Amino acid sequence: MLTKIFKTNPSNPDTKAIEEAAQIIKGGGLVAFPTETVYGLGADATDKDAAMKIYAAKGRPSDNPLIVHISDMDMLDIVASGDNKKAKLLAKKLWPGPITFILKKNDIIPKETTGGLNTVAVRMPGQKTALTFIRACGTPIAAPSANISGRPSPTKAAHVIEDFDGKIEGIIDDGQSDIGVESTIIDLTSDIPTILRKGYIDSDTVESVLGEKVLDESSGQNDKRPKAPGMKYKHYAPKGSLVFVTGKGSIPDFINKIVKDKGEPEAAVICCRENLAYYNLKNRYCLGSKDNEEELLKNLYDTLRQLDTDGIEICYCEDFSDCKRNDIISERLLRASGNNIIICDTTS
């Protein structure tokens, strides 16, 4: 299959290209499109055959539901049942934007889209091109992150091309994603709103909008079966081995020593700019300044993919413990490492 690339401009979406991409969705096909978090692999959320094509293309287990993307509040009432008071309160402040609500689903959304669940994940993405595209499709768009299952999420069209060239009908190339990590997911179907996946919007923001406390079950540790089914699967992993280093003392000194002691001349490190010069490793990947969380988040998945492109077999990463969005940076890195942790102590 020929994958058509539709080049757009984030500040002024090219309506002709987007209209053409929308025709593919209307015909039951798959189009990857940009959002402010990561690129999504889109299909008509109301069409079960189209939804199933997403699972097949990604190699995604069929019990892992898809997020349904909408372009206006009328669509919310079409896809979700009930009055959705809390969702609407949050939406007023935080949509379009990087937060997804779990709600009771309406019949128009087939179980194929929701991985067999009676609930539906809904998000209005905050990117002009995404909203223009959904509007042009005239239907809610089911979209997981546009990566082969298990690989780092895509923050550039080039990442989507790496995984899906020749396997899907189209890709809308709108440049680099603004944020670079996925949306926060909050379950609003139970009495107490519950965070199922940490994302760009933190729990303090949600609590201040709702005026009530929220639970955080994003680690999945309180539950035998994590509530966001996707959280139990391997994520973001590079092909080589990634080791997460945390603890006391100088992480650069510690990593330099391990690499020397183990005789790993090709080993790589992922670090912040402030520490870059302290590593005497051949391969060094800088995520950005530890004081600039936006830069760190933007570069995170691109760097994990770069390890594969460069054929890195072993990579150590810092814990980014003194960075503002350490909650999501370290969580994504830990998952990418498959919880492969080494504790550093250079204080004694």
Ligand code: TXA
């Ligand atoms: O930022 C994002 O959220 C991106 C962009 C494309 O919108 N999408 C994304 O989708 O990250 P995906 O499929 O990679 O991750 C969605 C997560 C999965 O862990 C899935 O299990 C969970 O959301 N999820 C979806 N529907 C759910 C539901 N009804 N109940 C609980 N969890 C759900």
Ligand code: MG
């Ligand atoms: Mg994903």
